[in-house]
Amino acid sequence: MKLEPLKIQHDLVAWLTVAGDKIRQSLTEELQVNTKSGRNDLVTNRDKEIERFYVNQIRTYYPEARIYGEEGLGDEINDLSGLIFFVDPIDGTMNFVKQKENFATMIGVYLDGEPIVGGILDVMAQRLVVGGPQTGVMLNGRPLSKRPSLDIKDGLIGVNSRMLSENINQVTDLIRLSSGARITGSAGVEFSQVIMGKQIGYISNLSPWDVAAGWAIASALNIEAHTIAGQRPSLLKREIIIAGIPTVWQNFAKLQS
Structure with a gap:
């Protein structure tokens, strides 16, 4: 399968930016909050809305891909073969509900289990890190260097x-x-x-x-x-x-x- 990591990275930037705008604009709206595995494992209608947005984009532009999403709107994944998009629509839902900050939306893309590109948007800080082994890493459009060794x-x-x-x-x-x-x-x-x-x-x-x-x-x-x-x-x-x-x-x- 021939992939274009830079194109995928460009798409992630666009999708994450739209999702971040949607989430911030919704902060004044009433949330529907439910629990999953326990009282501290929350899911909201916004989590599902954002995952649905990502799934629709991936199905449109990468129809060959499978989707592993937190809210279960993608595919059942039992192996890492092929192209897989890992989707977390709102990471830190408890913070989203209680603090209205310190949460992210993110997507990781892998081919046969090997990393291609990932993107993480700190929604309220509007800080987007994106990149991968073949594309390098950018923070809000600014390149980042490899981390130095420290004690x-x-x-x-x-x-x-x-x-x-x-x-x-x-x-x-x-x-x-x-x-x-x-x-x-x-x-x-x-x-x-x-x-x-x-x-x-x-x-x-x-x-x-x-x-x-x-x-x-x-x-x-x-x-x-x-x-x-x-x-x-x-x-x-x-x-x-x-x-x-x-x-x-x-x-x-x-x-x-």
């Missing part, structure tokens, strides 16, 4: 709150080695912080649509993503992901032994 003591790490409070997989011990922890409740916002060089890592229990966009972008910037076993993200199930510059994984792995 773990010199950087901040984004982390899942439960993993930090309960020291799951020695995450609390890892944070003590760093400059400190940051918790936002949005994988997209956290990945963006790592991509922009404001944090050196991010650790959380993530679904495929949570990690796909960030990993696609980060793979162009000397930023790694591992499972606890040291493998690549499967992109097929929920799993703990350790993303960051190499020193983050190196120190995490030492603490597991």
Whole structure:
């Protein structure tokens, strides 16, 4: 299958920009809020509306592609063959509902399991990071460089709150080695912080649509993503992901032994 990564990147920028405008314009409107797996796992009518918008765009311009969306409006995905768009219409729905900030909308694109391009829009900050291994990475149209190597003591790490409070997989011990922890409740916002060089890592229990966009972008910037076993993200199930510059994984792995 012949792909044009720059064209896909251009399309992602256009779609994410439209979606961001739609979400911001809707903030004064009444939301329909429901729960999914529990009281802290929320979904709104806006999540479904934005995913439906993305699905329609992908079906129109990439009819050969499959879609793995958080709200289930795409396809059932059991393998990574072919072209797949991973869609998270509103990442950080709790923040969207409660804070009206610190949430993102994002799309990751993969071919046979390999990253092609990703895009993450911090909706309220209007900060768009987009790119991939073949296209380079842009922040609001400005190119970003590969992340330099740092000692773990010199950087901040984004982390899942439960993993930090309960020291799951020695995450609390890892944070003590760093400059400190940051918790936002949005994988997209956290990945963006790592991509922009404001944090050196991010650790959380993530679904495929949570990690796909960030990993696609980060793979162009000397930023790694591992499972606890040291493998690549499967992109097929929920799993703990350790993303960051190499020193983050190196120190995490030492603490597991």
